[in-house]
Amino acid sequence: MSTVAPGRAGVTAATRRAAERTGPVTQPRDGLHPGAWWIWATGLAVAASRTTNPILLSLILAVTGYVAAVQAHTRLFGFFLRLATVVVALRMALAVIFTSGLPGHVVVALPQVPVPDILVGLHIGGPVTVEALLNASYGALQLAALILAIGAAVAIADPRSLLRLLPAALYEMGVAVAVALSVAPELATAARRVRRARRLRGEPDRGLVSWIRSALPVLHGALERSINLAAAMDARGFGRRGSAPRWRRRLVTAGLVVGLLATAAASYALLTPGTPGGVGLPLAGGGALLAALAVLVGRADTVRTRYRPPRWTPASWIVAAAGCAAAAGVISAGHIDAAALNPTGYPPVLPATPGIAVAGILAAAVPVVISHTTPDMRRIRARTGRPNREGK
Amino acid sequence: MITFERVTFRYPETDRPVLNGVTLTIPEGELTLVVGGTGSGKSTLLRAVNGLVPHFTGGHLAGRVIVAGRDTRDHPPRELADIVGYVGQDPAAGFVTDTVEDELAYAMEWLGVPPATMRRRVEDTLDLLDLSALRSRRLGDLSGGEQQRVAIGAVLTAGPRILVLDEPTSALDPPAAEEVLAVLTRLVHDLGMTVLVAEHRLERIVQYADRILLLPGDGRVVAESPAAAMAVSPLAPPVVHLARLAGWHPVPLSIRDARRHAEPLRDRLATLTAAAANGTHRSPAALSEPTAHHDGLRRPTPDPVVDVRRLTAGYDGRPALRDVTIRVDPGEIVAVMGRNGAGKTTLLAHIAGLAVPWRGDVRVCGAAPHRLSAGELVRCVGFVPHEPSDLFYADTVAGELADLPDGLSTLQAIAPDIEPRRHPRDLSEGEQLAVALAVVLARRPRVLALDEPTRGLDYAAKARLAALLRTLARSGTAILLATHDVELAAEVATRTVVLAEGEVVADGPTASVVTATPAFAPQVARILHPLPWLTVADVAAALAGRR
Numbered sequence: 001m002s003t004v005a006p007g008r009a010g011v012t013a014a015t016r017r018a019a020e021r022t023g024p025v026t027q028p029r030d031g032l033h034p035g036a037w038w039i040w041a042t043g044l045a046v047a048a049s050r051t052t053n054p055i056l057l058s059l060i061l062a063v064t065g066y067v068a069a070v071q072a073h074t075r076l077f078g079f080f081l082r083l084a085t086v087v088v089a090l091r092m093a094l095a096v097i098f099t100s101g102l103p104g105h106v107v108v109a110l111p112q113v114p115v116p117d118i119l120v121g122l123h124i125g126g127p128v129t130v131e132a133l134l135n136a137s138y139g140a141l142q143l144a145a146l147i148l149a150i151g152a153a154v155a156i157a158d159p160r161s162l163l164r165l166l167p168a169a170l171y172e173m174g175v176a177v178a179v180a181l182s183v184a185p186e187l188a189t190a191a192r193r194v195r196r197a198r199r200l201r202g203e204p205d206r207g208l209v210s211w212i213r214s215a216l217p218v219l220h221g222a223l224e225r226s227i228n229l230a231a232a233m234d235a236r237g238f239g240r241r242g243s244a245p246r247w248r249r250r251l252v253t254a255g256l257v258v259g260l261l262a263t264a265a266a267s268y269a270l271l272t273p274g275t276p277g278g279v280g281l282p283l284a285g286g287g288a289l290l291a292a293l294a295v296l297v298g299r300a301d302t303v304r305t306r307y308r309p310p311r312w313t314p315a316s317w318i319v320a321a322a323g324c325a326a327a328a329g330v331i332s333a334g335h336i337d338a339a340a341l342n343p344t345g346y347p348p349v350l351p352a353t354p355g356i357a358v359a360g361i362l363a364a365a366v367p368v369v370i371s372h373t374t375p376d377m378r379r380i381r382a383r384t385g386r387p388n389r390e391g392k
Numbered sequence: 393m394i395t396f397e398r399v400t401f402r403y404p405e406t407d408r409p410v411l412n413g414v415t416l417t418i419p420e421g422e423l424t425l426v427v428g429g430t431g432s433g434k435s436t437l438l439r440a441v442n443g444l445v446p447h448f449t450g451g452h453l454a455g456r457v458i459v460a461g462r463d464t465r466d467h468p469p470r471e472l473a474d475i476v477g478y479v480g481q482d483p484a485a486g487f488v489t490d491t492v493e494d495e496l497a498y499a500m501e502w503l504g505v506p507p508a509t510m511r512r513r514v515e516d517t518l519d520l521l522d523l524s525a526l527r528s529r530r531l532g533d534l535s536g537g538e539q540q541r542v543a544i545g546a547v548l549t550a551g552p553r554i555l556v557l558d559e560p561t562s563a564l565d566p567p568a569a570e571e572v573l574a575v576l577t578r579l580v581h582d583l584g585m586t587v588l589v590a591e592h593r594l595e596r597i598v599q600y601a602d603r604i605l606l607l608p609g610d611g612r613v614v615a616e617s618p619a620a621a622m623a624v625s626p627l628a629p630p631v632v633h634l635a636r637l638a639g640w641h642p643v644p645l646s647i648r649d650a651r652r653h654a655e656p657l658r659d660r661l662a663t664l665t666a667a668a669a670n671g672t673h674r675s676p677a678a679l680s681e682p683t684a685h686h687d688g689l690r691r692p693t694p695d696p697v698v699d700v701r702r703l704t705a706g707y708d709g710r711p712a713l714r715d716v717t718i719r720v721d722p723g724e725i726v727a728v729m730g731r732n733g734a735g736k737t738t739l740l741a742h743i744a745g746l747a748v749p750w751r752g753d754v755r756v757c758g759a760a761p762h763r764l765s766a767g768e769l770v771r772c773v774g775f776v777p778h779e780p781s782d783l784f785y786a787d788t789v790a791g792e793l794a795d796l797p798d799g800l801s802t803l804q805a806i807a808p809d810i811e812p813r814r815h816p817r818d819l820s821e822g823e824q825l826a827v828a829l830a831v832v833l834a835r836r837p838r839v840l841a842l843d844e845p846t847r848g849l850d851y852a853a854k855a856r857l858a859a860l861l862r863t864l865a866r867s868g869t870a871i872l873l874a875t876h877d878v879e880l881a882a883e884v885a886t887r888t889v890v891l892a893e894g895e896v897v898a899d900g901p902t903a904s905v906v907t908a909t910p911a912f913a914p915q916v917a918r919i920l921h922p923l924p925w926l927t928v929a930d931v932a933a934a935l936a937g938r939r
Contacts, residue, residue, distance in 0.1 A: 193777075193779075193782050194782065194785070196746055196777075196782070197777065197782040197783045197785075198766070199745075199746065199766045199769070200744065200746075200770070200774075200775050200777070200783060200832070201766075201770065201783060201831060201832075202766050202767050202769065202770030202771070202835060203766060203795075204766060213785055214785065216785055217782075217784065217785045220817070225485065227448075228480075228482075228485045228486070229485075229488065230448075231444055231448045231469070232480070232485070232486040232487070232488055233488050234444075234447075234448070234468065234469045234470050235442055235444060235469040235470070235473060235478045235486075236470075236473055236488065236498055236499040236502065236546070236547070236550070237470050237473035237474070237499050237502035237503055237550065238470060238488070238502055239470050239502075240470050240471065240473070240502050240503065240504075303503075303504035304501055304502060304504060305500070305501055305504050305505055305506060305507055305510065306501060306507065307493075307494070307497030307500065307501055307507065307510050307511070307514070308493075308497070308507070308510075308511065309507075
């Protein structure tokens, strides 16, 4: 889903063929703001974390999968799909092996393994009940919904595109993260090359000795690459500074980090049921204020500008709001009827399903419709050719 | 624009200065070509212009380098980024972002260019370098020529007055190299930019140069006009060697100038050809073979050492070779040519047993190479990858060869002056290639496959490589050579195979294949067209035979 620039006469057949072969792999510039997608995914994740109701969780899974299928980088989402499957399988296997010991309808009775008395309440083997299986499957569904929500965000909006949004004061940290992220694939490539070379030299390309002997050239190559990268970045102006004194820059960075940490801690407190709301709200407010202040001061100090930063369009509002609707629906349903949100499987009956939660989750599917309208919006914008401005 | 004042530079832990008392001035708006053998300090000179030497390399720099009024001693590379655009030897290693558009914008973001201006410059640069169709592509998916153009574009957007390029065409096929050089001359002529280029393949660029900096290798730098420099330089393209042989004055640097001089020579050679047809004189190799060979017409030999039949293969589900059939006999030198991404490396990788065919059959020494054990494989095929240093893991040259029975003696035969105690990664490209060849040849393989062996080699190293390949072929080794270097192919290859989009589009004697289209024709063939001579040595031999 990317716009292809109007074809120029000079485009060679080879480039065109190559473009068809690989296809556009990056996010379109004028697509939705990546932050909107992360808010959407966070909303779904919050909704999933507040309930073990299998119907609601299935709905969340369905909505996430549907939107991801329309919007996401398929291969990347497939990876998270496999991860979720593995987690669910593991959770169910644990439920069969470590039985609860609670009474219920027995499905199958496994031989029980004796456990020392110190480990009170631990049962290995023994009767597997419908109730225990149901309970475990609710938990497994919840984990799967959380994993897929994050997976959808990663697959739709590359986390690296978020790095571009970092305020100037945090930019260098962001670069360190980006370089660190690129090290693993870099090492893998180097390792493949070296093992190939070992085969070319007529030496075994498998086995421990081979691995030890190839470690040196692999590390050597990775080190060389990172030195080259540092030189290249420097030669292109990386690290050029405005006139602000060093102490002030450090103060800005420190203020931003502390503010963000406080906000994160506060949101954890707010989202965890049972924590008194009195702590969370002031902490969140104070943290956000500190961070905003640091960003403002930091922006005045820096000379760095941004090329085509993603813009927060009306469509971005809709996507973000859709995710929030899911969270709001489930949370408010919890205030009305907490029991319906957390069925245990004892007894094994279909739990009641709060309508407001269902409505909220279904609203989170709205971004599917949005996607069909954005290409037109992109075309209109391309025609007016309005330059993107940074918000200052 | 660029001034060196008595610059002497020594790398850390070395005694010999790479640059010694260099004083020179490069005026604005000139295309200056830096010429010198491997290890003569070309890259050091270039990197001193934007301060990478000494800020990133360490070492001791005496004297001053002034670039547009700024002393590189006080200005690290980042403070020069708005004046000097530097493109290193391997463009891919210099990329700092993931996509074409981000790469073009990177330097401007750091220079604080206003967003509206940034957008315009990116669009203009995309148009200038013909990159519009690639704007959202990932940098890793681009071909070599495209990467090189993006790398140039990425420094151009910052609006530098000086462009410094280290071997910009060495990894490129002839048409892609011409594209890049066309861009450079446009920048000089249309924008008045100062361009400083180091390049081994003089035949590609010398005609565009306004001035030549000659590095003899002793730390000196001599500035000359191109004609004066080429009249005496030991490093010279074939056109200059031909001019010296024929006694043309002034020395022509372009094919056009040479053809104007070449009329009498062509006449002389034409009479020789006629005489050769009567069987009274030694004829050039090209004439002794039938002129038109095609795939099916080649007489099948009973025992080819490499036998590839209808091979279809690729990577990650993308086909790189389609229905390729190639046979190589013992003692043949086959050049595999074609544009970047045509499938040359893939073909060699399959012959070297590094990849598994999708369909079709690969037999080397009578066996499927990918099924051979590593020990059996190396006695049959020796493969030198395009980064010879991939083969190295020891910390001395002697260590690399220690496990091999004839290792050191093989190296002695190839390159006697390499000190066995040196670190393999400190060697020049030519020396690294020699050590890699020694590693591979010590096993006495029946087939030798070389992937792009002339990258970074100067003319002397190339001549040594050509001599070695001929000796090996005479002793019955079959040699496959994937290369962009038409001059090398013309010199050594008995047969040339051209791949395009994974298919064999030509397979026949080198003389008829490389002269069939101008893109892959060597300089001598272009000058003497329609006569069939390919190299200066051929012409010299023909003229000597007459006397």
